[in-house]
Amino acid sequence: MPAKAELYRTAARVLNTLDRTGWILRYRYGDRRLLEDVILPSLDRDPAVTSVLLVGCAWYTRHYPRLLPRTHVVTMEIDPAKAPFGGERHLVANMVDIEDHVAPGSLDAVVCNGVLGWGLDDADAVEAAFAGAVTCLKPQGLFLLGWNDVVPRNGCAPHSIAALDGLEAVPVPGLGAHSLVALERNQHCYQAWRKPADEATPAQNTDQTPLKRRASSDGE
Numbered sequence: 001m002p003a004k005a006e007l008y009r010t011a012a013r014v015l016n017t018l019d020r021t022g023w024i025l026r027y028r029y030g031d032r033r034l035l036e037d038v039i040l041p042s043l044d045r046d047p048a049v050t051s052v053l054l055v056g057c058a059w060y061t062r063h064y065p066r067l068l069p070r071t072h073v074v075t076m077e078i079d080p081a082k083a084p085f086g087g088e089r090h091l092v093a094n095m096v097d098i099e100d101h102v103a104p105g106s107l108d109a110v111v112c113n114g115v116l117g118w119g120l121d122d123a124d125a126v127e128a129a130f131a132g133a134v135t136c137l138k139p140q141g142l143f144l145l146g147w148n149d150v151v152p153r154n155g156c157a158p159h160s161i162a163a164l165d166g167l168e169a170v171p172v173p174g175l176g177a178h179s180l181v182a183l184e185r186n187q188h189c190y191q192a193w194r195k196p197a198d199e200a201t202p203a204q205n206t207d208q209t210p211l212k213r214r215a216s217s218d219g220e
């Protein structure tokens with residue numbers, strides 16, 4: 001096993017053990033607290049939300065699926081080594097290829113925090129990834145974006161992304177505003193959009209699971 005993968009696997013094991021004692025090691029910055037204490041719990045309390053995709057995994061996001069106990073959560077991360085930080089249902093995948101993994105019209109929410117400008121950088125890739133995410137949302141599904149409006153993270157600012165054009169700007173769950181800078185230092189901004197209600201879904205999803213195939217829990 002490559003050294004990085006082994007390091008992450010060990011870190012995840014130690015952190016998960018600590019988590020079980022109730023001592024959750026996490027970032028204490030205001031932007032993280034807002035996401036973890038307000039936005040994700042608000043999303044979970046919404047009775048209309050039953051399926052959520054969380055994109056991008058790291059040691060400090062490993063507990064995010066547990067912040068959404070009511071919902072069917074799938075995590076997605078391009079780096080196979082970070083799979084131990086994903087949830088029980090985890091996809092090792094590039095968000096650009098989201099439609100290869102997630103059924104169209106199957107998700108109530110996509111949470112894409114810290115991915116735009118953090119690996120998802122190329123304008124064409126951003127368009128493909130976000131258009132794919134919109135396709136995978138149910139009508140009225142929520143696209144929640146966290147991004148940093150600082151160089152070099154802001155090469156593709158949301159207002160320039162055509163895939164978001166057809167969506168309605170809505171308040172971020174729990175925040176009462178469509179756009180909020182959660183931390184001045186890094187201009188970490190949360191924004192939310194809703195897919196139109198009347199947009200035809202390419203396929204009816206009668207299944208409970210949004211996955212096209214079984215997700216792996218350990219990076220395949």
Ligand SMILES: C[S@@+](CC[C@H](N)C(=O)[O-])C[C@H]1O[C@@H](n2cnc3c(N)ncnc32)[C@H](O)[C@@H]1O
Nearest residue numbers: 055056058077078079094095113114118119120
């Ligand atoms: C800054 S980190 C953490 C993101 C995490 N969602 C958060 O809340 O902070 C960004 C992560 O996004 C992943 N990532 C970058 N581009 C991606 C893509 N196209 N598809 C899936 N994951 C991607 C990176 O590998 C990295 O682990």
